[in-house]
Amino acid sequence: TDRPFIRSIRESEQTMKLYVGNLPFSFGSENLRALFAPLGEVTSAEVLSDRETGRSRGFGFVEMSDEDGRKAIDQLDGSDVDGRRLTVNEAKPRSTSGSGFGAGGRPGGGYQGNRDRSGGRPSGGPNRSGNRRNGR
Numbered sequence: 001t002d003r004p005f006i007r008s009i010r011e012s013e014q015t016m017k018l019y020v021g022n023l024p025f026s027f028g029s030e031n032l033r034a035l036f037a038p039l040g041e042v043t044s045a046e047v048l049s050d051r052e053t054g055r056s057r058g059f060g061f062v063e064m065s066d067e068d069g070r071k072a073i074d075q076l077d078g079s080d081v082d083g084r085r086l087t088v089n090e091a092k093p094r095s096t097s098g099s100g101f102g103a104g105g106r107p108g109g110g111y112q113g114n115r116d117r118s119g120g121r122p123s124g125g126p127n128r129s130g131n132r133r134n135g136r
Helices: 004-012 029-039 066-076
Strands: 015-021 042-049 056-065 087-090
Touching: 015 066, 029 042, 029 056, 029 066, 056 066, 066 087
Parallel strands: none
Antiparallel strands: 015 056, 015 087, 042 056
């Protein structure tokens, strides 16, 4: 029923990936799809779950057209679902900074050898005075 030129226009539409946070833990991917379906065609909907327990992590992602995605953000961000206020916004691309292990979230993290971290102050080693560090 679609004419070929209409189908090619639809296929070239930009899609938007939405982050959906603060979902009820009872929500699955199908619930997420059903929540967004009235606002436009949902290309994909996924609620992320914990690998070990299988329990929902309380957030997910939805893909839909740019236009429908913007409409979904306007209508669903801040809305109440099962007593929880949803966060809906455009998903940000994943950071390409690596796995995140070892750096502790600090710049220059990871193992840095046995370098002096005293900042130029003499430390005297592990409290050589015999007194406790808190001055008693």
